[in-house]
Amino acid sequence: MTDLHYQxxxxxxxxxxxxxxxxxxxxxxxxAATSVTAGGSFLVVAALILTGTVIxxxxxxxxxxxxxxxxxxxxxxxxxxxxGFLASGGFCVMAIxxxxxxxxxxxxxxxxxxxxxxxxxxxxxxxxREIKDYGQQHxxxxxxxxx
Numbered sequence: 001m002t003d004l005h006y007q008x009x010x011x012x013x014x015x016x017x018x019x020x021x022x023x024x025x026x027x028x029x030x031x032a033a034t035s036v037t038a039g040g041s042f043l044v045v046a047a048l049i050l051t052g053t054v055i056x057x058x059x060x061x062x063x064x065x066x067x068x069x070x071x072x073x074x075x076x077x078x079x080x081x082x083x084g085f086l087a088s089g090g091f092c093v094m095a096i097x098x099x100x101x102x103x104x105x106x107x108x109x110x111x112x113x114x115x116x117x118x119x120x121x122x123x124x125x126x127x128x129r130e131i132k133d134y135g136q137q138h139x140x141x142x143x144x145x146x147x
Contacts, residue, residue: 064071104111
């Protein structure tokens with residue numbers, strides 16, 4: 001058997017494969033076409049949403065006017081209840097955090113800010129001692145002067 005060798009025939013040049021300037025031009029054209037297509041479709045979707053919103057608002061506005069004596073107090077009530085629950089939850093989280101910090105401080109785990117608390121306690125204790133000593137000196141000095 002004889003080996004058949006296939007000769008590769010040269011592929012026809014498309015013109016832009018050899019020239020880098022042509023390649024960047026093709027890439028730019030592809031990017032521009034993709035951008036125009038995407039931008040146009042987003043613009044159509046935005047226009048449809050705007051049209052739907054205007055139509056829905058036109059239909060619902062009379063209902064809002066008719067039911068406003070009921071809706072306005074209901075919205076205010078729901079807003080106040082929501083704010084109350086959010087505030088309650090926030091204070092609960094804050095209380096748990098403070099209790100966890102106090103537990104860490106009491107057990108000696110040295111939480112953040114413990115140094116400042118110790119410093120403030122020492123300053124307060126020293127100032128109280130100074131006031132006590134000052135008061136005792138004036139009281140005892142006043143008694144000796146009156147005798």
